[in-house]
Amino acid sequence: MSHHSHLVAPSLQAEKEAETQTQDASSDSVWRFKGSDTAAKASSVTMRVIVYKLFDLCSQEVKKTLLPLAHGDPSVYPCFRTSIDVENAIVDVLRSGKGNSYGPAAGIFPARQAVADYVNPDLTNKVTPDDIFMTVGCNQGIEVVIQSLARPNANILLPRPSYPHYEARSVYSGLEVRKYDLLPEKEWEIDLQGIEAMADENTVAMVIINPNNPCGNVYSHDHLKKVAETARKLGIMVITDEVYSQTIFGDNPFVPMGRFSSIAPVLTLSGISKGWIVPGWRIGWIALNDPQGIFKATGVVQSIQQNLDITPDPTTMVQVALPEILKKSNKEMFAKKNSILKQNVELVCDRLKDIPCVVCTKKPESCTYLLTKLELPSMEDIEDDMDFCMKLAKEENLVLLPGVALGLKNWIRITIGVEAQMLEDALERLNGFCQRHMKKTVASLQDLKLSDNSEI
Helix, strand or coil: CCCCHHHCCCCCHHHHHCCCCCECCCCCCECCCCCCCCCHHHHCCCHHHHHHHHHHHCCHHHCCCCEEECCCCHHHCHHHCCCHHHHHHHHHHHHHCCCCCCCCCCCCHHHHHHHHHHHHHHCCCCCCHHHEEEECHHHHHHHHHHHHHCCCCCEEEEEECCCCHHHHHHHHHCCEEEEEEEEHHHCCEECHHHHHHHCCCCEEEEEEECCCCCCCCCCCHHHHHHHHHHHHHHCCEEEEECCCCCCECCCCCCCCHHHHCCCCCEEEEEECCCCCCCHHHCCEEEEEECCCCHHHHCCHHHHHHHHHHCCCCCCHHHHHHHHHHHHCCCHHHHHHHHHHHHHHHHHHHHHHCCCCCEECCCCCCECCEEEEEECHHHECCCCCHHHHHHHHHHHHCEEEEEHHHHCCCCEEEEECCCCHHHHHHHHHHHHHHHHHHECHHHHHHHHHHHHHHHHC
16 A cells, blocks of 8 residues: 555554453363453553554555654654664674673663763763663663552652653553643643642652653753752652653753752653664663662662563663764764754644644644644534544545644644655645535635735
């Protein structure tokens, strides 16, 4: 159906049709095992369930190339390839044989030292290799940290909208999830008053994502300081996801949350997947920014170490190459990547002005996504964002992510980390879809407006 077919998620049909068999039809044996449903609730709040459902609605009968713009992996496209220096660092380790062995649970020392050296120039309170824990991508870092904080009756504060993996892992670990709002009218700043209102004696942490996925904003120094002061007032830690720190194309500079660790303890999650465009290499890290030693005194350090002892280790090969990768961080590569993303943002925002029923309220200045708000009162036979995306997939073979997957109902997220021509095609289809589903009264007003403009 498509030269993008390798991007398509596998069909869930086999899972839908599977039935639990407890008795062998050819004998009298009764099998005393069955699949666990422990992860069922957590799995239901992941993006994958929704994306798979949308993929399944696409059809060869539409006669259009499948355009998967619901999830983000720029590394698929040649224009976003990582630098030759980064690739050579891996090749050199491969040929040397130095990356063939097991490593310690926390990561090999040279990799942890390299991460500390990489983050320290931007920090007031420096970290050491003992403050760094290597993980299998940033996602494993999320899992380890959430599990390390889980205890009966505890709750965690997550942003809305957010990256869904935080909620999925919290649900799986038994943490109660409480969601605070990001405020679109204030350029997606954190609702700190809302945080204070919902926190209680069982709150263990607040999670912030900066630069923000999915909103694409970058928090200011002053706002982050207020975040730290709020955390101190509530007696909770700040978990900050900074994996997009090298993916910024706006005017606001990135400020690491760790700079405010003297106010409240900060646990930073990051990695090389987004900045270096190598998500398949699965290398991330946890960094503890805690000059007062609160994490150690409260047992958080020990719990992280224990959880790493029972989880898979990140690949030794990439860990051995990491010092070279971080030392030779190719500024030209970052600049090229961010320039392409900025051009794509301009392209999408410009085209959206002429597409009815979808509005870009703020241009993103980071990450690889763009949020648009649906004007549902202007549409007919569209109930909500999920209905919008389902019908779009079915009619146009275009897959966008409904905001409900991120906790933001009646918005949609468009991936911009793709080739420009792909975006052009997607926006043309989106326009056609919106024109077809726009209420006739709205369409008449739009035609009248266009007619008036043509006479000027």
